[in-house]
Amino acid sequence: MTTQTRQERAERSSRPSRPEVRVVPPPAQLADDLVLDIRELSVQYGYGENAVQALKGVSLQLGRGEILGLAGESGCGKSTLAYAATRLLPPPGVITGGEVHFRAVDGQEHELLSLSDNELRAVRWSDLAIVFQGAMNSLNPVYRISRQILDAIQVHRPTWSSKQRQDRAKELMQLVGIPAERLRAFPHQLSGGMRQRVMIAMALALEPQILIMDEPTTALDVVMQRQIVEQIVQLRDRMGFSVIFITHDVSLLIEIADRIAIMYAGEIIEQGPAEELYRRPRHPYTRGLLKSFPPLKGPKTELTGIPGSPPDLANLPTGCKFHPRCPFAMEKCVTVEPVLQISPAKPEPGRTVACWLHEDEALLPQELAR
């Protein structure tokens, strides 16, 4: 790949120069309606021989005001993606390649992975907030809730008065349905669900452009889960931020997400508008994933799930990583890795899929060709 580009470049420079037609490289800028553009992001855990590749060239775009759902089995790298894109990856995780472009409201563009620490700190929380999967342990046990909300506000909004900050904290607590008195509580005095809601409130404190939520509702009961999710959608409509919503629960995603991306073994294998992806999955894995949840509406169908278990990252199968579990696997799937692209057999705008079945309409099984 690199040698090829080098050759191309060499060819280009050896051509006689024509001053009137300059070769302009394609703009490395974001399209206007994108807030986040993750390009070819790769992550590995560990070094040398023991390294496992947790993300392999993941590209993902997030539009302004969009809710993007990210789903996939446990261990497929959803959290790793969230951590890596925000440069919060804990050791031994290392980002081995890729770019993460972020466009602020004022149109300024930053590449998060190359920002200085100070610039990154300024972007964090005020533009890009994140609710972690372990919301239970996300609060400092020795500080009161109020202090932990206020310190974030203070560091990014130093001009606010103390009263303004406190009012904001109270407002946030109301937003997530916790009485404002509980601001004085210590984390251990709150229930798990309350802590999770506090984290959501905290993430909204500075009205960020992007909200990454890694299974934010797992500790909540169904009623609360629904309330929070509706709350997030409402807030999005009002404030216009974008959300990356990570979950196992595809049925939840279908209700709130505009677009869904499905991950498998560190790669995105299918991506498209939520409704379409749900109605007409294109990848056998997506189909299996959807079938392992009961449909919300319509007739009862049998829950089948996916046979086998997710692959071991240290020992990935060749070719398509899903082929050992795929009911439609062909010879080519065992040897050659498919690329994420618009399906040649069933081209649809805004949808991509990484599956060899889509090479030819004749190969495509009925279930994936609806």
Place this chain on the structure above:
Amino acid sequence: MDDPQPLWVQYWNYIGRILRGDFGLSFTYYPTPVSEVIAQALPWTIGLVGIATLLSFIIGTSVGVLAGWRRGSWIDGVLPVATFFSAVPYFWLGLIAIMIFAVWIPIFPASGGYAWGAIPGFNIEFMGSVLYYGILPAVTIILSSVAGWILGMRNMMVTVSSEDFVTVAHAKGLKERTVMVGYAARNAVLPQISGFALALGFIVGGTLVTEIVFSYPGIGFVLFQAVNAKDYPLMQAIFLVITIAVLVANLLADVLYVVLDPRTRQD
């Protein structure tokens, strides 16, 4: 000595006198009352070993915070040096220190608590002299004990640094110092507190070697003399003081814990 009363009455009377602070007369310093001997020796010990222990805790914990926060930085180079000093037997370290800094390069006094000419009291000359005489023993105490604090704090920092709330603090865009001190170190220091309380309890009991090596007029030195002279009233009183010191230190640790860790509070 030849009291006609039965033993249990004598014992009862003894307990009663202890409660009034009367430990009888010392044999070694006859006819000075034991309580007076202790009252004179205790401030020296608490001043020297107490301050040295506190300094050692503060220095060790601070270095541990930095070493745990930035693993693999130059600060990790301090570890083997500190561990070496704590592995060396203390009396030997003390003797070597005296040999180098009092005999070969005579910049510090070899023994005693203050200069001969100084008149004990709150005057600058005496205080300065006390400070000067305390430096060498204090430094040896710190050198021999600091490694434990560094290692303990460093390991706790490493553990706490990978907690979710520290990642959240980073994600919030807080200054690195705030995250290190307020989020990581603030939690990592909690287990150090119990160790510190134990160390405080050992100040009075563990000072024997220091004070013998440096002929320091503290409680350890007095205990040494009492043992040599079979001065039972004095010994008994010192053992009681040591016990009380341990108890008080434990109480202090509990109080400190309640102040520092809201989870132990019941409100």
